[in-house]
Amino acid sequence: xxxxxxxxxxxxxxxxxxxxxxxxxxxxxxxxxxxxxxxxxxxxxxxxxxxxxxxxxxxxxxxxxxxxxxxxxxxxxxxxxxxxxxxxxxxxxxxxxxxxxx
Amino acid sequence: xxxxxxxxxxxxxxxxxxxxxxxxxxxxxxxxxxxxxxxxxxxxxxxxxxxxxxxxxxxxxxxxxxxxxxxxxxxxxxxxxxxxxxxxxxxxxxxxxxxxxxxxxxxxxxxxxxxxxxxxxxxxxxxxxxxxxxxxxxxxxxxxxxxxxxxxxxxxxxxxxxxxxxxxxxxx
Numbered sequence: 001x002x003x004x005x006x007x008x009x010x011x012x013x014x015x016x017x018x019x020x021x022x023x024x025x026x027x028x029x030x031x032x033x034x035x036x037x038x039x040x041x042x043x044x045x046x047x048x049x050x051x052x053x054x055x056x057x058x059x060x061x062x063x064x065x066x067x068x069x070x071x072x073x074x075x076x077x078x079x080x081x082x083x084x085x086x087x088x089x090x091x092x093x094x095x096x097x098x099x100x101x102x
Numbered sequence: 103x104x105x106x107x108x109x110x111x112x113x114x115x116x117x118x119x120x121x122x123x124x125x126x127x128x129x130x131x132x133x134x135x136x137x138x139x140x141x142x143x144x145x146x147x148x149x150x151x152x153x154x155x156x157x158x159x160x161x162x163x164x165x166x167x168x169x170x171x172x173x174x175x176x177x178x179x180x181x182x183x184x185x186x187x188x189x190x191x192x193x194x195x196x197x198x199x200x201x202x203x204x205x206x207x208x209x210x211x212x213x214x215x216x217x218x219x220x221x222x223x224x225x226x227x228x229x230x231x232x233x234x235x236x237x238x239x240x241x242x243x244x245x246x247x248x249x250x251x252x253x254x255x256x257x258x259x260x261x262x263x264x265x266x267x268x269x270x271x272x273x274x
Contacts (some may be wrong), residue, residue: 004109007218009146011211012113016120023124026189027194031129031175035136038167039120040237042143045155053150054220058239062248065240067246067257068158073262075167079174080266086178089271093183095190 009050016043028087028093034078041071107147115142126235128184136167154237 016039023036045064052060086092119139126132144159210217244252 002106003104004149005218006220007215008109009150011207012116012146012217013115014203014207015117018200018207019120019124021203022196022200024203025200026193027124028186028188028190028228029129029180029183031171031178031180032123032126035123035132035171038163039123039134039139041187042116042140046143046146049147049152049155052152058236058243059247061155061236061240064152064155065158065244066251066255068155068162069259072162072167073258075170076262076266078271079170080269082174083177083270087266091183092178092180093186 006054009046011017013043013046013050016040018045028095030082030092030094033094034075034082037078038071038075041067105149108145112149113140114146115139116146117142129180130172133168134176136171137164140168142166143263151236153235154240173238 009033020036020039020043023039024033027033027036045067048060048067052058054069082092085097089097091097116139119135119137119142121134123132123139126135140159140163144156144164145157147153147156
């Protein structure tokens with residue numbers, strides 16, 4: 001068994017990013033789209049922390065903390081919008097919300 | 103050796119949970135799979151000697167964000183949505199683009215170690231602080247070099263809290 005290098009983490013995070021992007025682009029349910037965004041942000045965090053260890057500094061981990069802060073804010077606001085939307089339109093499907101579409 | 107085994111276990115948790123999150127019909131199953139995936143990511147943080155972020159990931163993501171998600175899933179009636187079509191009409195376009203991205207990853211993997219020549223460490227920058235633990239070092243850096251972004255992040259969180267309460271309120 002070969003040792004785990006930084007490249008392993010980079011490949012893992014790339015695959016996680018692709019899965020998350022697939023979820024954002026293809027699903028209709030807004031709740032699942034928001035969860036896929038969380039997956040994407042986690043892929044970014046894996047990358048940041050792999051490089052923080054590779055370079056022997058903690059700056060990458062601090063960036064990961066900021067990413068988590070933004071992710072939490074995004075989830076809270078996104079779910080608030082979702083509740084307001086469901087109250088008005090009675091749907092959670094992203095492609096049924098087309099008021100601005102001509 | 104142990105690290106290799108644990109890496110593959112956590113990678114399996116992360117990717118398996120992610121695939122299930124994206125493909126499940128019911129949002130509750132998706133949320134539970136996402137929790138599995140986040141636990142895997144937390145384990146990867148631990149392997150990378152980021153103990154503080156491991157704790158943050160467990161407490162904040164799994165204990166906070168996922169509970170918020172589950173609350174909203176319970177509040178919003180998703181039974182109707184689970185019976186309908188799950189994929190939007192552009193799914194084939196997204197799939198084609200992402201197959202391209204996947205082919206790129208496979209290409210780099212097939213190139214072997216040569217494709218991943220990453221710049222070596224010790225390129226200057228701030229000298230690592232002398233504090234013993236990961237949390238102490240993080241705190242030293244966060245409250246000296248990154249103090250302004252830290253304060254801005256607190257303002258961002260305040261705006262997010264007020265905004266989400268305002269948005270979810272029935273009548274203003």
